[in-house]
Amino acid sequence: METLRFIGDNASLILYLTVQHISIVGVAVGLAILTGVPIGIAITQNRRVADAVLYVAAIIMTIPSVALFGILMPVLSLTGHGIGYLPAVIAVLLYSQLPIIRNTYTAITNVDPALREAARGMGMRPWQRLWRVEIPLAVPVIMAGVRVAVVINIGITAIAAYIGAGGLGTLISRGISQTDQRQLVAGALAVSLLAIVADYALLWTQRRLTPAGVRA
Amino acid sequence: MITLDNLTKIFNTSMGPVTAADRVCMEVAEGEVCVLLGPSGCGKTTTLKMVNRLIEKTSGKILVGGRDTDTIDAVELRRTMGYVIQQIGLFPNMTVEENIGVVPRMLGWDSQRIRKRAVELLEMMALSPAVFLRRYPRELSGGQQQRVGVARALAADPPVLIMDEPFGAIDPINREVIQDEFLKMQQTLRKTILFVSHDIDEAVKMADKIAIFRGGKLEQFDSPDNVLAHPANSFIADFVGGDRTLKRLRLLKVRDVLNADSPSVRADESLDIAVRRMHEHDQGHIVVTDQDGRPTGCVLLADAVGRHGAAGDHARALPSPVRLDADLRGAVSSMFTHDAEWLPCVDEAGIFRGQITQRGITHRLGDTYRAAAHAAAVPADDGRPVAPQHFRGAAE
Numbered sequence: 103m104e105t106l107r108f109i110g111d112n113a114s115l116i117l118y119l120t121v122q123h124i125s126i127v128g129v130a131v132g133l134a135i136l137t138g139v140p141i142g143i144a145i146t147q148n149r150r151v152a153d154a155v156l157y158v159a160a161i162i163m164t165i166p167s168v169a170l171f172g173i174l175m176p177v178l179s180l181t182g183h184g185i186g187y188l189p190a191v192i193a194v195l196l197y198s199q200l201p202i203i204r205n206t207y208t209a210i211t212n213v214d215p216a217l218r219e220a221a222r223g224m225g226m227r228p229w230q231r232l233w234r235v236e237i238p239l240a241v242p243v244i245m246a247g248v249r250v251a252v253v254i255n256i257g258i259t260a261i262a263a264y265i266g267a268g269g270l271g272t273l274i275s276r277g278i279s280q281t282d283q284r285q286l287v288a289g290a291l292a293v294s295l296l297a298i299v300a301d302y303a304l305l306w307t308q309r310r311l312t313p314a315g316v317r318a
Numbered sequence: 319m320i321t322l323d324n325l326t327k328i329f330n331t332s333m334g335p336v337t338a339a340d341r342v343c344m345e346v347a348e349g350e351v352c353v354l355l356g357p358s359g360c361g362k363t364t365t366l367k368m369v370n371r372l373i374e375k376t377s378g379k380i381l382v383g384g385r386d387t388d389t390i391d392a393v394e395l396r397r398t399m400g401y402v403i404q405q406i407g408l409f410p411n412m413t414v415e416e417n418i419g420v421v422p423r424m425l426g427w428d429s430q431r432i433r434k435r436a437v438e439l440l441e442m443m444a445l446s447p448a449v450f451l452r453r454y455p456r457e458l459s460g461g462q463q464q465r466v467g468v469a470r471a472l473a474a475d476p477p478v479l480i481m482d483e484p485f486g487a488i489d490p491i492n493r494e495v496i497q498d499e500f501l502k503m504q505q506t507l508r509k510t511i512l513f514v515s516h517d518i519d520e521a522v523k524m525a526d527k528i529a530i531f532r533g534g535k536l537e538q539f540d541s542p543d544n545v546l547a548h549p550a551n552s553f554i555a556d557f558v559g560g561d562r563t564l565k566r567l568r569l570l571k572v573r574d575v576l577n578a579d580s581p582s583v584r585a586d587e588s589l590d591i592a593v594r595r596m597h598e599h600d601q602g603h604i605v606v607t608d609q610d611g612r613p614t615g616c617v618l619l620a621d622a623v624g625r626h627g628a629a630g631d632h633a634r635a636l637p638s639p640v641r642l643d644a645d646l647r648g649a650v651s652s653m654f655t656h657d658a659e660w661l662p663c664v665d666e667a668g669i670f671r672g673q674i675t676q677r678g679i680t681h682r683l684g685d686t687y688r689a690a691a692h693a694a695a696v697p698a699d700d701g702r703p704v705a706p707q708h709f710r711g712a713a714e
C-alpha cells in the first residue's frame with residue numbers, strides 16, 4: 103500500500119528515470135548492433151579469428167559490472183567523463199557484444215550451404231549474397247541476440263546508478279541508503295517491468311523482420 | 319561450345335587425396351544436350367561444378383564458347399550459365415517470382431519484364447502462375463520446388479545450362495511431362511546443356527551425347543544409341559541394363575522403320591484386286607481402307623482364296639494403328655499386347671501410310687551390330703583389324 107502510494111505520488115519522477123534508463127540501454131544496444139552485426143558477419147570468413155573474437159567477448163561478459171565501472175572510471179576521467187552517462191553506455195555496449203556477435207555469427211554460418219552454393223552458382227557477388235540471402239535468413243537469430251542483450255542490460259544499467267548515470271537504479275540505490283522500502287520495491291518493480299515489456303516489444307519486432315517465407 | 323580437356327580434380331581429404339575427376343576429355347557442341355551419367359560418387363557433380371567454377375580444378379582446361387574459363391571473371395561466367403543445383407536450393411525468404419527473378423534482377427531487368435518472364439516459365443513447367451507466383455518455397459512440394467529451380471536457371475535465357483539431377487524429385491508421371499516440355503523447349507532454344515542424371519532412361523530420352531563416368535574416369539562418351547548398342551565395356555553394359563536393346567526402341571520413331579510400300583485396298587474394290595496386290599507384295603494380308611484412305615480392317619489371303627465380292631465384305635478387325643511420330647517402344651509394346659506381327663501406320667490425319675513389322679524392327683536394330691561386326695572383320699591398311707569406334711573424345 104505504502105509502495106503504491108509512493109509510486110502514485112512520484113509518477114513523474116519514475117517516468118523520468120525510466121526514460122533515462124531506456125536512453126542508456128537504447129543508445130548502447132543500438133551502437134552494439136552497429137558494431138556487433140558487422141563483426142559477427144566479418145568473422146565468418148575465418149574460423150580462428152572467430153574463435154578469438156568470441157572468446158574475448160565472452161571474457162568481457164564475465165567481468166562483474168561493478169568491476170567494469172571501476173576499470174572505466176579512471177580511463178574515462180581523462181576526458182572528464184569518469185562518471186555518469188558515458189561510462190554506463192560504454193559498459194552496456196561492451197556487455198551487448200557477446201550475444202549480438204555470437205548470434206550473428208551462428209546465424210550466418212548456419213545458412214544452408216546449398217543456398218550459399220545456389221547463390222554463388224547463379225553469379226551473385228559476396229555482397230549480394232549477404233544482403234539478399236544470408237542476412238534476411240539470419241535476422242530472426244540476430245534479433246534473438248538483441249533481445250538477450252537488452253534484457254541483461256536493463257538489469258546492468260540499474261547498477262550504473264552508483265556511478266551517477268541515473269535511470270531506475272537511482273530508486274534502488276536511494277532505497278538502500280535511506281533504508282526506504284518503498285523506493286527500493288518501486289525501483290525493482292519498474293526495472294523488471296521494463297525488461298518484460300522490452301522483451302515483448304522486441305519479440306514483436308523480430309517477428310515483423312522475419313521474412314514471410316521463413317516465418318514459423 | 320564446351321570443351322573439357324584433361325580435366326582433373328583431386329580433393330585433399332584427411333583420408334588422403336581423392337580423385338573425383340581423372341583426365342576427363344569431352345566436347346559438347348552448341349545446342350547439344352550432354353548427359354553425365356554414372357553411379358553415386360563417380361564425379362558427375364564435381365565435373366559439372368568445375369565448369370561454372372564452383373569447384374576449382376586441379377589441372378586441365380575448360381573452354382566455353384572457345385574461351386578458357388580461367389580468363390573469365392567467375393561471376394560473369396556464372397551469369398551466362400543457368401545453374402540447377404542438386405539440392406534445389408530455392409531461397410526460402412523469396413517468393414517463387416522473386417526466386418525466378420534473381421538473375422534477371424542482377425542484370426537490371428525491370429519488375430514488369432521479370433513478372434512476364436516468371437509467368438512464361440511457370441507455364442512451361444506446368445505450374446499455374448496464378449497459384450504459384452506469390453508462394454514461398456516451403457509451400458511447395460519437392461517436385462514443384464524442383465521445377466521452379468529449373469525455371470530459375472532458365473530465367474535470363476542463358477546460352478548454357480548446367481543442371482544437376484534437375485528432375486530427380488519429381489514423380490514419374492510429371493517427370494515425363496516436364497522432360498517432354500523441356501525437350502520441346504530445347505528444340506526451339508537450342509541451348510548447350512550439361513545434365514547430370516543417374517537414370518539411364520532419362521539419359522537416353524534427353525541426351526544427344528551421353529558421358530558415362532566411373533570412379534572419376536570418363537568411360538564412354540557417345541550417342542545414346544551407340545552407348546546402348548555398343549557399350550565400351552562390361553561395366554557400362556551392366557549399367558545400361560540387360561534390356562539395353564529394348565531401350566533403343568525409345569530412340570526410334572515408327573517412321574524410322576516404316577515400310578511405306580505396303581499394299582492397301584478400298585473397301586469397295588473387289589476381292590480379286592486385293593488378292594492380286596497381296597501376291598504382288600508377297601504378303602498374306604492387306605489393309606482395307608475407306609474412301610479417304612483411313613484403315614478400317616484387313617483381309618487375309620487365306621480368307622480370300624476362292625471367294626468373290628467387295629474386299630470390305632471379307633475384312634477382319636485391324637490391329638490398332640500407330641502414328642508415324644509415335645516412339646517405337648509403344649508400338650512394339652502394342653504388338654506384343656495384341657500378338658500382332660505387324661501394325662498399320664497412319665499420319666496425323668489418320669490416313670494409312672504403310673506398316674511396321676517385327677522383322678523390320680529387328681532388322682533395323684541389328685543394322686548397327688552388323689556394321690560393327692563388318693568393321694571388325696575388314697582389315698585396315700596395315701593389316702590389323704579395325705575396332706569399332708566406341709569412344710569419341712575431344713580429338714574428334
Ligand SMILES: Nc1ncnc2c1ncn2[C@@H]1O[C@H](COP(=O)(O)OP(=O)(O)OP(=O)(O)O)[C@@H](O)[C@H]1O
Pocket residue numbers: 329330331336337338356357358359360361362363364365404516
Ligand atoms: N568437397 C569434397 N571434398 C572431398 N571429397 C569430395 C568433395 N566433393 C566430392 N568429393 C568426393 O569426390 C567423389 C565424387 O563426388 P561427386 O559429388 O562428384 O559425385 P556424384 O557423381 O555427383 O555422385 P551423386 O550421384 O551421389 O551426386 C566422391 O567420392 C566424393 O566423396
Ligand SMILES: [Mg+2]
Pocket residue numbers: 362363364404482
Ligand atoms: Mg552429384
